[in-house]
Amino acid sequence: MGRKTKVALTLGAAGIAAWATSKAVAKPIPRKAKKALEFDQTVILAHRGGLLEAPENTRAAFSKSAALGVNGFAVDVRLTKDEEILVFHDEHADRTTDLVGKISEFTLDELKEANAGYNFEDENGDHSYRDKEEKVLSLKELLEEFPHMFISINLKDSPETYEGSLMPSKLWRLIEDLGAQDRVLVTSTFDEQTDRFNLYAQSRVATGAGEDEVKKAYTAFTSQFGHLYSPREDLFMIPEKLGIFPLNTEGFIKFLAQLNVPVYFNNVNERDSIVRLINAGAAGFITDRPTFAMEIVQENAGQ
Template structure:
């Protein structure tokens, strides 16, 4: 046996020993149960109200999705000039209204004057809700209008902006005032934002994983050192892939489920993909195809 072979075997043995030792010492801590995620059957949340049916983030969209029997909505929030929380995806007002400039340049009263159906176009190329009185909706209005719905709230403003720095405390105060702590999920692409929010919430509210947390979890899972992973979120709302890496496998879903983490998939538009994910153990879906998602779940229940 050559010297290089002996070194390789020694390193390999040391790695196995380290892995075995970590299995004995490590004690992963499953996430505590959160009422907002206690569903017996897979959950369907319409994305921004179900964008195929009506202008996103409007009461017309939420109403149409609610009629389908969805469990709730997934919404994006931003802060106005007068520090009110509204439902809006982009930070530029002219994306879905007839206003221009940034959302943070306007007060909520000013934004309420905008036509929130301005950029909406249906499958036939028509603008059915344009100039029909659809207005921007505040988060308070949505929570009040649908008191029994699950609401997944995505903090869109970056933590390094003025609006982003205020959002965690503003959101917590609103949830306390409306008594909505146990029927919402708070998430952000920025893990820092949910960490800041949890400083106020103190684990009373279900939180979703940001981009870095998802990468950390998948790296732990794929490296076979998953027993060293301690999650910081109650929900993973993810796409089917992370770059070239599959996140839609039964083994990855099981890895997260064993830590009491719910797994919702977004941007699913194909019926076969819905069925595959259901069979793999998905806890729910965030989709702008809520009608299809509800049909698939009912057919496969």
């Protein structure tokens, strides 16, 4: 046996010993249950109110989805010029309204003068909402008008911007003032934003995993050291794939479920995907088509 072979075997044995030791000593710490996430059925959240069925982020969309019996809404928020929290996805106002410019360049009152259904076209090519003058909503209005709904709040402004730097503290103050701690979830693709929000919330509000946390969890799951992973957030709201890596497997969903972290899948709008993910153990869905999704979930209830 050559020297290189001996060294390789020695290193291999050391690695196995380290793994065995960590397996025996390390115990993953499940997340403590959050009241906002206590559901006894598959959860359906209408994405921006159900953006394929009515103008996104408008009272019309939220009211229509609420009437269907959805569990809640998944919305994005941005800060306006006068530092109000607006329910809005895009950085620019022109994709869904008749205004031109960034959200941060307008006050809330100015944005409320806009026609939020100006560019909406339903799946049949209908533009009828253009004449109905639908309006945007502040997050405060949404929370007050739908007090029975669970609302996932996604912080869209980058932490490097002025608006993003203010958002975590302003959001916490609003949630606290309205007593909404047990019916909201706060998340962001920027893990830093969720961390900064939690400096104020102190784990009193459910939080969702950002991109870095999702990558960390998936890496742990696919390695031999999954037992060393302890989740930092309460919920994973994820796509079916992260690049080339599949997140929609029964194994990954179960890995997180054992840590008391439910998994909701984003932008799921097809029957086959919803049924397959229900069977794989998905706890919920964020959908653009709430009418369709509710029908499928009800058909598969108890199966």
